[in-house]
Amino acid sequence: MQVTVTVNGKTESHDVEARMLLVYYLREVLGLTGTNVGCDTTSCGACTVLLNGESVKSCTMLAAQADGEEITTIEGMASSDGVLHPIQEAFREHHGLQCGFCTPGMVMAIASFLKEHPDPTEAEVREGLEGNLCRCTGYHNIVQAALAAARPGALAP
């Protein structure tokens, strides 16, 4: 079936199988391999992308369900001249990653979370990231990075 999706601002249109999951569409059809597959069972959050600005797990959505919608992946976060998104910058600054496998999903989950909670407490950040697992960092620096990105001005365009 024909699927037309706007991914990181660019319109993409492909003939795919109805059963193709969004994450495989992104990775294998579009070559956007920044979005990872960790568990493939809706548990780890590594595959988190934004659907119309909201975090979703792309391993649990059909590409067909994204037809006509807007998707943002980690590749769409930094500006075209290579300047990191403030959330990415905060991860760099606060050492919010070690192996980096969970990081794309974390960044996308935080982007959605901060839109819903512009001035979060640390407890709210921790709860807001309950859908994302990290095997390396112990979460502390990820939470610090999210809080830093939430500081007034940090997310201003």
Next chain:
Amino acid sequence: MIPASFEYRRAGSVEQALGWLSEDPDSTKLLAGGHSLLPLMKLRLATPGVLVDVGRVPGLSYVRDAGDHVAVGALTRHRDVEISDVARAHVPLLAHVAGQVGDPQVRHRGTIGGSIAHGDPASDLPAAVLALDGVLVIDGPRGRREVGAGDFFRGFLETALAPDEMLTEIRVRKAPGGWAFQKFNRRAQDWAIVGVAAVVNGGARVALVNMGATTVRARGTEEALAAGAGIAEAAARAPEGLEPPSDLQGSAEYRRHLATVLVRRALEEATAAGG
């Protein structure tokens, strides 16, 4: 993990969805948020031949003040129930429970209708709707019917819905007075090992998560309270007549014990909150 092949159709209206369902009800499945169905399809525990995507049927996503009750469209996502001013004001239990489902990503996709229609005993929203004495509005080829929550949940993944019917609205009576929701799990995003939804206003309605093949009421507790028992005594009767599952998360015995503790906490909280 890749689901088995199926034909995908996107419905533009309830009528269109029902029409497609009626062509071959046994191998056709409605797809709402997909957060129960797609995981089952990926494991090939479900292999529908046709998926009818109702996710974008217009006019079925709302939380409305309808006088003595609140009406929620079946396609309203958990997140939208969680933050609805109407739900928070008149059925705070429902708004709170919607906010306890899974994690933010799950709440951005999953719908209240899918959660109720799926009939999973481990789900939170069925218990909330049962405690709130909700009514499920069902449309199908034989017209519209309304089923009380007490008659809707029949058994494991089994509800009053026929294969050619669609749940379109969930009605919950406005619930002044006290309420509480207790969910016990090991990790933040997990399903409840046992959960309790309680509404206390004069009488008490107590519904349990994961204490049987489907969501159930704690009849023993309700009877004890009606007969004038104190909270501790009533809570001790929570597992009466129930057969909770045994699984990796806990044995049936452990769940029976947990139910007494969580029902006590829920009743204390609901009473303190004005029940």
